[in-house]
Amino acid sequence: MLRAFFRTEAGGTTVLLVATVVALLWANSPWGDSYEAFWHINTGLSFGDAHFMLDLRHWVNDGLMAVFFFLIGLEVSYEVRLGQLRDRRLLAVPAVAAFGGMLVPAAVYLALNFGGPGASGWGVPIATDTAFVLGVLAVVGARCPEPLRAFLLTLAIVDDVLAIMIIAIFYTDSLALPALLTAVVLLAAILTLRWLKIWRAPAYIVLGFALWVATLESGIHPTLVGIALGILVFVYAPTDHKLLLAGEAVQGFTSSPTAEAAREATRRVQRAVSVNERLQLRLHPWSSYVIVPIFALANAGVRLDGETLSAAMTSPIAIGVALGLVLGKFVGIALGTWLPLRLKWGVLPGNLVWGQLLGGAAVSGIGFTVSLFIVDLAFDDSALHDQAKIGILAGSLLSAVLGWVIFRLAWDRGGVCAPPDAEPSEDLPKTLAVPVGPADxxxxxxxxxxxxxxxxxxxxxxxxxxxxxxxxxxxxxxxxxxxxxxxxxxxxxxxxxxxxxxxxxxxxxxxxxxxxxxxxxxxxxxxxxxxxxxxxxxxxxxxxxxxxxxxxxxxxxxxxxxxxxxxxxxxxxxxxxxxxxxxxxxxxxxxxxxxxxx
Incomplete structure (x- = not known):
């Protein structure tokens, strides 16, 4: 599952980068005014006299991104039950590192903005963008071993969960109790269907959409609905019985390759795999290649003229976001990794060395998707919006460069594991000192x-x-x-x-x-x-x-x-x-x- 996740997310990084560049070019082109005008076009649904209207940006941020967070919920559910998060010793270190990687950036930001107009933006530098991080790791290549990718993916999952909790708790302005009660009833209905083991997709789609609308109207950000529904999707390891039935169906198709046998084999093989894994397989490409790039296109556009850049260079908001991502993430994750290892709360996956861990801590300062998401919730003023976005772009770029430099400088033997002091000054023997014997x-x-x-x-x-x-x-x-x-x-x-x-x-x-x-x-x-x-x-x-x-x-x-x-x-x-x-x-x-x- 981790390898499939890595391939999809790293591949989608290129599309995400292109969407970001297009948004910046559009916002800074002679037609720059059309950028904001386009994303503020109102569209919606009408049911008789009832109207449900949002502008295009909110449809993307509140609607499409709910699917993105639904996918995160699926990943969390899978990793807790069958993946990395089921081993508490492997979970402890990246979990504490993720917590440190949120606490320190927020503290760095507030040190520059406490009591000022930008104080509400403390959540902007706390999140790591998994897609961009994996893209950088793909460029790093062999210097980033598989255990480091696993470590950073676990960290990113915990980071995403904490970020969603922060959005739900600290970026909810007011609550509409009737809508909130409706959302609770709808969630209870979904839980009842799950308890009764009724697996009709249309029922879940209708109830899920109604829950999303009710949550949006209640004042709670609907991304919480996405991750909650994702966590509720069943995940299980294939049972021997299901594997046996799938094998028999495939063997039946092999001996008699008819359309009916093919359909039965397909059905049996699908049932052997949990709904959670099937949904991840189907939604990952849509999330990586469509949803997140559209989000970047709708939110990354910021004017980079002389006046805006001059304001950002002296803005505590832009500086706080950039320092939070570059310095705060690096220090927070490094300390959050060292502490549980020192206290023996957990272990690292595989053969990681500090050079690789510090490189991973640096690239984790690439904050984009969730950071832009929080900007939209934290600031109403367009000037503050632009300053925060410039801080995100600058901090993410500097974090990527810093991580690349650390990986380049970190110890790397090009395909051989050896302690740093392994190479002696004298010439090494070329022949086997002890011949192969009966004890070998x-x-x-x-x-x-x-x-x-x-x-x-x-x-x-x-x-x-x-x-x-x-x-x-x-x-x-x-x-x-x-x-x-x-x-x-x-x-x-x-x-x-x-x-x-x-x-x-x-x-x-x-x-x-x-x-x-x-x-x-x-x-x-x-x-x-x-x-x-x-x-x-x-x-x-x-x-x-x-x-x-x-x-x-x-x-x-x-x-x-x-x-x-x-x-x-x-x-x-x-x-x-x-x-x-x-x-x-x-x-x-x-x-x-x-x-x-x-």
Missing amino acids: HVRGPAKAKITIVEYGDFECPYCGRLQPILEEVRRSNPDVRVVFRHFPIRTLHPRAAPAAIVAEAAADQGRFWEMHDILYANQRFLTDADLEHYAAQLDVDPWTDVPRHVARIAVDEESGQASGARGTPTLFLNGVRYEGGHDLDSLTRAVEDLRESA
């Missing part, structure tokens, strides 16, 4: 002509990417065997050594390679509880005879050090250190060259 973990024929020895770490992301490639090389070449030796980098990967111990416990029962594959398939989930769960799957007691397993791992580490291994993965082909690429083509060519030379 070997996958492949005992008399193979070519032996690939890997010094690996179960938490190293590069080792994880290498595993399917090594397996494909072995499958395609019957005369190749693969040997795995432990080389946990404890300074970077705190869970690598416990994972290695559990792998050795599995090896005692002849199940090393099964555990090896499970650990690499679940690299982001290597807590003690996770390891015990994987061991239970293989009927292994993970913590028996730990001293012996630690000694066994130390033997591998000593042989790796003697052979010149300083990072992971380090490969030896027939006893000679391999220095080529870790892709399938490069390794295949190396194997073929060895075969020819032999």
